[in-house]
Amino acid sequence: MVYREKSSDVNRKKKKNNQLNVLTKTDRSDGSDDCNLFTDLPRFPPRVERNAKGAAGLAAASRLVEKGFDPARITILEAENRIGGRIFTVQHGSSLIEIGAQWVHGKEGNVVHPLAEAAGEIRTDIHTLESTGYADDVEMVYRDGRKITADQLKEFKEILQRIYADSRRELAQWKTSLGEYFEYKFGKHLDQGSFTTMDRATALDLLDWAHRAQNIEDGSDNWMETCGVGSLEYHECVGDYTTVWKRGYSALFDILMKNVPKRNNGLQLPLSDRIRLNSPVNLVRWNPDRPNCKVEVVCSDQTYNADMVLITCSLGVLKDRADKLFTPLLPEKKRKAIEGIGFGTVDKIFLEFCKPWWNQQWGGVNFLTQHSKATGDWVEKVMGFSTVRGQPNLLIGWISGPAARICETRPEDEVMRKCSELLRNAVGSDFVYEEPTRMIRSLWHSNPNFCGSYSYRSRKSKDLDVWASDLAEPISDSHGLIRLLFAGEATHDHCYSNVHAAVETGWREADRIFEMVNNSPAPSKL
Template sequence: MKRILSLDFLLAITFFTITVYGNVKDGSTREKYKVIIVGAGISGIGAATRLLSNNVSDIAILEASNRLGGRVYTAPFGDFLIEYGAQWVHGQGGNPVYEIAEPYNFLYVQNGDKSTNFVKHSDSKINISVVSSWLFDEAYDIFSNVNDMMLCNCSMEHYFNNKFNELIKNKNVDEYTAQAVAEFAKKGERAEDAVNNLEEEGSWGTVQFFNPNGSLTVAWKTGYHAFINILMGKYEGKELPVKQKTKFNKVVQTINWTGDEVEITCEDGSHYFADHVIVTVSLGVLKFSAKTMFNPPLPDNKLTAIESLGFGLLNKMFIQFETRWWPLDFEYMINFLWTNEDKQRFKNESKYGGWTTEIPYFHFVENQPRILEGWLSGDTARLMETLPDDELTGAIIELLSWFVGNQYSISKPINVTRSAWSSNAFVRGSYSFRSLKSDYLGYSAANVLAEPLLFNQTNPVILFAGEASSDRSFGSVQGALETGWREATRILNF
């Protein structure tokens, strides 16, 4: 009895230690590998699969969270699945994600036409027919005019305002409609590029992004997670041992690279050693910890690149209703148009502070007949992460009621969820963008961020991958994949 009691006591102490202090310190682990990959997002998985399929199997992946995928995060919600992170394959020809996945029959082209379903408040002065017939399409095209953007070499705000003023000059567009469309187009662009405001986004760097041919909204029938399985060879019957090579809940704290052997120390006290380390953590994590993570410190130009390249925030919210209340002929999205006056009135009346005026639109989610998905960028997206579910639900219903409450009977919301990429300590934002500052300094990804740290001027001991280190596909899954491949190949070629 006494023994049992003391065992119970020990178990209780252990449980208390784990729950109160997190991971128990693991000072005893000291393992050595040829290559260690930090991070099991698409970039880390891409690097691992390239190494494994080239017979380099002495590898480990240290992943801070408890799952594979990083910013590819498919989860069950409502009647099927949702994507908290990456949703579409952007482009077909020339996009390796599309080219690898296409034969497996998991992809389909989704209707991505934004120029439908503009809504305004019933008293608003906006002329919807002008918006739908031509104004929105032409305004939105301003963001596709690569040559003009490159020549401007200015902020995206400055670029858009100039072009938009040219567009409406001598046209029959009233000031309310013009202002509402300009605001909507900029809000949509802010969400897509995950920036807080277009003043911080550089037009020159932004157009370095390579848009592959074909549809920019190719979706996954069973979620983006299927791509991870494809990369690992799961459907080929010869799955590469990526999962087995991954050590989950390993938060890398320091990377010591004084010689040709690198020592990694994790938050739980465990130590790992390697000849080469591929760092794939997000630019958000690098911004937060690059100065303390590396010993000796990173070179000044790399620290400046980390500081000056942009890492923004896009969050999604999903609301499930008891029944689908919007009509079947609604296509794809509900786009909200505001005049300044409408917005002020809404804010004055709002029970929730009026932050929802920053939501550009709600999507319909395929295979999810009762769910709407809203997008939000920047500071408001950060605020949204902190709201309790009932407040989030109330604010969304308030917004929908303001716009379409008098046309449709909005059914009862039964569930809500949202992404929280900014408060995720292992991401700290959503994806990278080219800032005015990085444009000004001429710091693209490949010329500074992606440069490896060399021992004896030839041996790449610390290598940098991850979407932000891609010159032409930053902010995307294909960028993450290509950079993982790039750094694995660098090691294979050494």
């Protein structure tokens, strides 16, 4: 929700890699293994869970093959039994649902959009805010059924938009959190009497909803943890921010691997047999004793040797167990970047009904919590429920932060019961409500292959002076050879939290690898 376009001047250290050409001076052993490129670092200890290698890894591998790199020299390790990572399209009935990434966010500057458009995989005729909670046909309702009037909602949105407009020029000089900025500006409007259609308590309840919505957009636990000036690092891509896929976001992998059924172009890249599913990694020994030795990647049933390793696991995984996965420990600056850059949890909750009890004019409901009656229960943080395109019997809800993590630990019957109670109380006076028959939900935090959803710029990253460039910086061994490279949405300077950031950083590291290998006198295993 917050306007984020211009890059802020936060005294970041933009490092230059002075070791890219070191490989040209090194006679490297080819070895006998066929292991070359490793992407995701899965869970520790070894165990098969859900979810898989995502856009950054496949983007890097496909880019290398397109540049002429021998696919036999690439191995992709994946802990899951599927590819996809935080892109997780699920067939449901005659259509599909997105458990993870859902929309192509914008067109200009978004590397995914032209790929999808050229393949005929996106709907250019649909421009909708459906399922976001921001559509005009979504009501704002207290848990006891009291509604915010159209005039009240209009006034609230207008004042909030003024604050967003002010943030364009003011956040660059703001020293504290994004939340403190918005609460300060909102408080000034309250004190100045800007609200004429509601009392102070109602306005603050609406601000609480805006806070929850902002946390979902940012991926933060609390906007008090989001860096005010750091949030300006994010650049939105111009164009429809909720572009819809025809076959779901997973079609991106067909596009990256040149396997697009619609076009049947016959250019499928030979990568499928280079993916090792159900291959969790326990340990990466990245600083060998001699320059002609390999990096060792230890899995539960096999050890792979490679000249270099590309890491594309989530920042959440690195936060959870980087010190266990890498030996020796990663350099201090890298560990600080892992510690400082924010990574939160955003979950979806789908409720399925036998048939719609709502009419076509109803797009959903957002839940307000009256501050004086708040109990602290996780369900109070559910943003609302909205309709789902192509799924007439489903409603989608959003929840983030600590409440989402608690929700993930609760039994399904409890979650469905509490969410249904919210809905029933909010809409019972307008519709003949019927109980849901099924629930489908994401579990991004409790899934040890992700430990959350996506990254954001936290106050801690500013305090530690660590940014995406520090997370993306390659790591060289004691002989000066680059051994570890990093890609993924969290390593992008300006489009973090998005799929197009993952793809772009995968390409970035593939180009880096190709340059190093192309300048090396001996073939390298990646």
